[in-house]
Amino acid sequence: MSRRDVSQTMQQIYTAGRTDRRGSVRPALDAMPFGLLLITLLLLALGCHEAPEAGTTVVTFSGSAVGAEAEVLRRQLATFMAENPDVRVEIRSTPDAADQRHQLYVQWLNAHTPDPDILQLDVIWTAEFAAAGWVLPLDRFGPPVDAFFSAAVRANTWRDTLYAVPWFVDVGMLYWRTDLLETPPATYADLLADARRAMGPEVPYGFVWQGARYEGLVVVFLEHLHAFGGRVLDEKGRVALDSDAALQALRFMRDAVHRHGVVPEATLTWREEQTRFAFQNGRAVLMRNWPYAVPLLEDTATSRVAGRFRVAPLPAGPGGRSASVLGGAQLAINAHSEEPDAAWRVVEFLVRADAMIERARGVGQYPARRDVYGRPGLGAALSVDPARARRIIEQAVPRPVTPVYPQLSSILQVWLHRALTGQRDPATALERAADEIRSLLERVELAPTARADGSGG
Amino acid sequence: MVLPAVGAIVLVAIFPLAWTAWESLHLHDLRMPWRGRPFVGLENYARLLADGRFWGAAWHTGLFVVVTVAVELFVGLALALGLDRIRRGRGLARVVVLLPWAVPTAVAALIWRFMFEGETGVANGLLTAAGVLDEPIIWFVGSVTAWVPVMLGDIWKMTPFVTLLLLAGLQNIPDTLYEAARMDGAGAWQRFREVTLPLLRPALLVALLFRTLDAVRVFDLVYVLTGGGPGTATEPLSVYAFQALLQDLRFGYGSAVSMSVFVLAFVLALVYIRVLGRTGVRGAAT
Numbered sequence: 104m105s106r107r108d109v110s111q112t113m114q115q116i117y118t119a120g121r122t123d124r125r126g127s128v129r130p131a132l133d134a135m136p137f138g139l140l141l142i143t144l145l146l147l148a149l150g151c152h153e154a155p156e157a158g159t160t161v162v163t164f165s166g167s168a169v170g171a172e173a174e175v176l177r178r179q180l181a182t183f184m185a186e187n188p189d190v191r192v193e194i195r196s197t198p199d200a201a202d203q204r205h206q207l208y209v210q211w212l213n214a215h216t217p218d219p220d221i222l223q224l225d226v227i228w229t230a231e232f233a234a235a236g237w238v239l240p241l242d243r244f245g246p247p248v249d250a251f252f253s254a255a256v257r258a259n260t261w262r263d264t265l266y267a268v269p270w271f272v273d274v275g276m277l278y279w280r281t282d283l284l285e286t287p288p289a290t291y292a293d294l295l296a297d298a299r300r301a302m303g304p305e306v307p308y309g310f311v312w313q314g315a316r317y318e319g320l321v322v323v324f325l326e327h328l329h330a331f332g333g334r335v336l337d338e339k340g341r342v343a344l345d346s347d348a349a350l351q352a353l354r355f356m357r358d359a360v361h362r363h364g365v366v367p368e369a370t371l372t373w374r375e376e377q378t379r380f381a382f383q384n385g386r387a388v389l390m391r392n393w394p395y396a397v398p399l400l401e402d403t404a405t406s407r408v409a410g411r412f413r414v415a416p417l418p419a420g421p422g423g424r425s426a427s428v429l430g431g432a433q434l435a436i437n438a439h440s441e442e443p444d445a446a447w448r449v450v451e452f453l454v455r456a457d458a459m460i461e462r463a464r465g466v467g468q469y470p471a472r473r474d475v476y477g478r479p480g481l482g483a484a485l486s487v488d489p490a491r492a493r494r495i496i497e498q499a500v501p502r503p504v505t506p507v508y509p510q511l512s513s514i515l516q517v518w519l520h521r522a523l524t525g526q527r528d529p530a531t532a533l534e535r536a537a538d539e540i541r542s543l544l545e546r547v548e549l550a551p552t553a554r555a556d557g558s559g560g
Numbered sequence: 561m562v563l564p565a566v567g568a569i570v571l572v573a574i575f576p577l578a579w580t581a582w583e584s585l586h587l588h589d590l591r592m593p594w595r596g597r598p599f600v601g602l603e604n605y606a607r608l609l610a611d612g613r614f615w616g617a618a619w620h621t622g623l624f625v626v627v628t629v630a631v632e633l634f635v636g637l638a639l640a641l642g643l644d645r646i647r648r649g650r651g652l653a654r655v656v657v658l659l660p661w662a663v664p665t666a667v668a669a670l671i672w673r674f675m676f677e678g679e680t681g682v683a684n685g686l687l688t689a690a691g692v693l694d695e696p697i698i699w700f701v702g703s704v705t706a707w708v709p710v711m712l713g714d715i716w717k718m719t720p721f722v723t724l725l726l727l728a729g730l731q732n733i734p735d736t737l738y739e740a741a742r743m744d745g746a747g748a749w750q751r752f753r754e755v756t757l758p759l760l761r762p763a764l765l766v767a768l769l770f771r772t773l774d775a776v777r778v779f780d781l782v783y784v785l786t787g788g789g790p791g792t793a794t795e796p797l798s799v800y801a802f803q804a805l806l807q808d809l810r811f812g813y814g815s816a817v818s819m820s821v822f823v824l825a826f827v828l829a830l831v832y833i834r835v836l837g838r839t840g841v842r843g844a845a846t
Binding site for chain 1: 590591592593594595613677678679698700701702703787788789790791792793803807808809
């Protein structure tokens with residue numbers, strides 16, 4: 104609690120500093136004790152040297168700004184400012200860990216601070232921020248929605264309105280060993296057979312995925328669920344988790360561990376890195392992971408499978424459908440931004456095709472625009488052949504788009520893990536999870552009027 | 561002169577507690593800011609009583625307290641009796657016994673986790689080599705087996721503390737009493753039952769009090785070792801409170817869970833203090 108108060112106080116000081124550059128600062132100062140006043144004055148004094156020249160609009164950007172990402176971002180923003188001398192973009196550093204950044208954003212936005220103007224959002228935050236009225240609806244700027252992968256657009260759409268522009272994407276992929284298999288398994292049934300055939304004393308694991316009780320487990324379950332034709336929420340937002348398809352998917356996952364022995368039991372304690380180590384040491388035939396692992400596995404200094412693996416779309420279910428869960432980053436504009444138009448110009452610049460290719464080249468991230476995958480220059484930038492990458496991303500699905508996704512995921516994590524560790528049978532686990540999610544959605548009481556005008560706070 | 565002390569207590573003990581109690585009467589969910597922070601009376605507590613995960617956590621806390629405290633007292637007593645006999649190198653022996661207690665809990669938890677992790681951990685290696693296990697087991701996947709490292713970790717770490725308390729108690733028992741008992745023809749078991757145990761009672765009660773109250777609030781060990789999993793099979797009340805408060809950002813509900821931990825610890829403390837007070841422990845406990 105006290106942490107929140109402290110940060111709010113800091114916020115007040117900070118806001119006061121900001122307001123001063125633009126006009127009245129009096130009310131904030133009157134309300135402040137003497138010590139804070141002193142600090143504020145100090146901050147103001149420090150801030151003075153960076154006061155912009157007349158006519159320049161200052162826009163603040165917050166997002167991943169460490170290492171190579173920072174380098175690319177700074178270069179791109181410099182180009183933008185050279186082309187747009189009337190706008191200056193400043194970077195506000197935020198923690199790189201998603202949870203911490205989320206917490207910071209919540210504190211900022213809940214306090215209605217006007218900056219940062221531009222926010223880099225994780226794909227699962229957009230609906231939450233939109234419902235809270237914290238980010239601007241973007242339709243009025245006419246964003247080029249058709250240029251992006253449809254799953255990325257759907258993930259950023261809340262109540263038929265786009266609230267964030269997809270920037271780069273992350274998808275689940277099937278890593279397979281080319282020295283053990285001739286072709287990647289096309290269906291989950293094939294996967295069981297192929298894995299069992301290739302397993303042996305040297306390669307004890309058939310298929311490894313992220314099975315610890317955390318967000319990653321939900322992602323893997325969603326990929327199975329969609330392949331088997333199920334879903335968590337239907338088009339109207341009703342819970343559809345207690346379906347036959349969901350039951351088949353969860354039973355398949357459990358049986359793969361406990362009946363077929365294709366997925367090692369230890370996978371139920373693993374996150375991304377443990378699965379990568381297993382695959383990298385040559386102990387697994389197949390792995391589900393994000394694209395980040397490709398360059399690491401290609402590194403001959405540490406990897407025993409360099410040159411002996413490839414990536415493919417995740418297997419399909421009985422209905423022939425294959426699905427990868429979508430991750431990645433988007434750009435949104437603070438609902439209380441004082442410079443929304445300038446902010447949009449920055450966003451619009453950063454999501455241009457050229458900028459995305461430049462970013463791919465700098466940090467290897469996959470552009471969210473599908474129209475850049477045919478362009479020259481992208482092939483050398485990505486670790487996976489662009490045509491194949493595009494095929495995998497085309498069949499991506501967003502996670503359930505709801506403002507309460509974190510709570511929904513939290514419920515799923517517990518019940519899925521209980522079912523997979525044999526504490527509950529899958530049918531009961533899904534029923535109970537569905538019940539809990541229903542009561543969560545009731546408790547949410549989403550006001551239909553919660554819009555970007557900020558009245559929701 | 562009393563004022564500063566009272567002021568400090570109000571500031572560091574009563575104020576946060578009152579704040580948490582007040583918070584627990586509100587619906588305050590940072591993930592649903594549009595609902596504001598309305599006063600809801602006892603609704604969070606009503607919800608708590610209907611929450612299976614809460615009752616599970618309460619049961620796990622009870623199980624953890626009973627098993628670890630019982631074993632720690634038993635083993636601690638045995639060690640204290642042994643150390644009491646040692647005439648030479650007693651100081652060194654005490655330092656060695658106390659070592660686990662000096663390791664920070666989070667570090668100790670990581671060590672235990674490392675030993676029980678995966679198929680190739682130390683525990684699996686030893687147990688298969690000794691023929692206890694036919695094949696390695698994944699400890700953290702079983703709802704029963706996951707308790708083993710948790711409880712072992714706590715027992716390993718906290719038994720030294722009990723040992724030291726009891727050793728101090730033992731050394732307060734005058735040798736003349738043992739001599740007198742021996743003169744009257746009492747055997748070793750009789751001397752233990754009739755002299756040692758009654759006179760050690762105050763020290764035993766103090767150890768029991770400290771260990772119980774600590775175990776009721778167990779957090780870091782479980783958080784690092786299992787995170788409460790598999791599922792929520794090893795989740796005690798404090799870990800659930802942390803989850804509700806800082807992971808789900810449900811401040812109102814999480815405060816209600818926290819209050820339940822406080823009430824439990826408080827009631828236990830009251831009971832113990834009454835029992836301790838009756839036995840006139842003051843002189844012997846120091």
